[in-house]
Amino acid sequence: MSPTSRTTPAVPCPPEEVRRVACVGAGVIGGGWVAHFLARGYEVTAFDPGPDAEVRLRRLVDAAWPALTELGLAPGADRDRLTVTATLAEAVADAQFVQESAPESLELKRDLLAQLDAATPPGVVVASSTSGYPMTDMQTTAADPGRLVVGHPFNPPYLIPLVEVVGGEDTRAEAVAWTSRFYEVAGKSVITMDREVPGFIANRLQEALWREALHMVAAGEASVEDIDASITEGPGLRWAFMGPCLTFALAGGEGGMAHMLDHFGPSLKSPWTRLEAPELDEALRDAMVDGCEREAGARDHAALVAERDRGVIAVLRATGRLPGGQS
């Protein structure tokens, strides 16, 4: 909490009452946000300084609309409720929520967020789609940094549910809570982080995998096609519905995560990736075991196995593949 935050106005309307959303930056991510908010029935104003911005944006929304229609549009959802403005100020003038999706440059985002703060009605939350910059580093020049929040989506924002929400040191706690609630109302799946970590959670994880993939290609250890196939034919099938921790817990059999860690603990030190493994001390071991048990809840091993199997079969069916189909 910054001292100034007490003097700034509260967030104007409850998340449930938001009707007008502004999207600044309308590339792949910003345009995806526009499509999502339109499909959820919001009135959307958009601004992007790029050439042909409106043409590209409407093309992106048109390309996404059949999928969104199939998923079921919210009452009143209409592509005609999109207004592309000539200036940033027009886009945010009446906005009840602002989503910033500019190119990934700290300098650029710092300046843009300060501009947005100056042009947006007092107290209205301005969320950044940054893929990894901490808000603390981006909010430094804004007059009211308290309303600036990270709302990190995944591509495409109109289909991938996850949004990671986290504030910076000067962000008001109410602004973070409001943003998380707003995204939920807008149909997203929200993880609210109580501390800033560069890359947040999902990007740190997928980035670790991505960096190892880049190293493997650079070293001639695997082709791009091998890397992609190794995920889609392997772990990726499980990750669509069961995360890496619970998945590995099942690899421990009835002994679960505890057995898995005790069994694979030694090979955790093997040179299996360029990322060094952490020391698997009691505290970490227990944290993993307890977390998996919390996640499993009432589901015992047999129930989790059955759930995983049903999930893999459903995913294989849904994506037109069935193992053993060939023979």
Added chain:
Amino acid sequence: MSPTSRTTPAVPCPPEEVRRVACVGAGVIGGGWVAHFLARGYEVTAFDPGPDAEVRLRRLVDAAWPALTELGLAPGADRDRLTVTATLAEAVADAQFVQESAPESLELKRDLLAQLDAATPPGVVVASSTSGYPMTDMQTTAADPGRLVVGHPFNPPYLIPLVEVVGGEDTRAEAVAWTSRFYEVAGKSVITMDREVPGFIANRLQEALWREALHMVAAGEASVEDIDASITEGPGLRWAFMGPCLTFALAGGEGGMAHMLDHFGPSLKSPWTRLEAPELDEALRDAMVDGCEREAGARDHAALVAERDRGVIAVLRATGRLPGGQS
């Protein structure tokens, strides 16, 4: 090729004619292999020195059978075609293919593979389910190392299609080719590696993600539940059918992987994970771009986007989730 390999007999029967498979080690992975081979119509002999091995194995097979039945059993598939033997020698005496799935210990696997080589009919391939040990390190004490191959599955082997196949320095090239073909006939999706890399491909990738996850939990940056949700609600939905490289190529918009690398190149150096990023030089950049173009083949950007969207929707449906369903 080792000098000895010329004097050893050729692989006895074509992959298509294999009827009898031996599985040595019948835990989660070995038992999963047993279930897979039974479902594909093979006669399976299994040996595991553990207490209650047969009870546990039959329980695992029974638990998997409904899923395998739903997927469609091969002609003649029958749980009664499983014979659990009292000794390792009995299990492999008449085997036309042997799958070793012992605990992950280099010493143990080295000794076991030598024993299997001594007890298995000449030339019959013995494949190891090792999660990451190079065969070169495991085949050192076998009389005929030429028939020893890595056949690394994913859990559960009866549902996840991927098997990574790679030989060691002393493995005969024909044995590697035979094994890859055999797994294909047996209904698996095969990646054949032409060089040994500890952890192979998929495990290096998921292990990099896993290690970052362990670091985050150890540092109190995220809970186990957050980590799992960040994947299942985010990147995991895409990875079930589109790998990380092609997925990131789409994040580059119409500019594809080239734009994505040029755009995110700088933040590739951000401290987004504990794994250092490689130097994104021209060679690596081009390798990634060319690989994605090869993978995309005739599919242009619009076609890939439509495919991804259909895939995500299918996966969301299949796993009982639809974004925006709440609002």
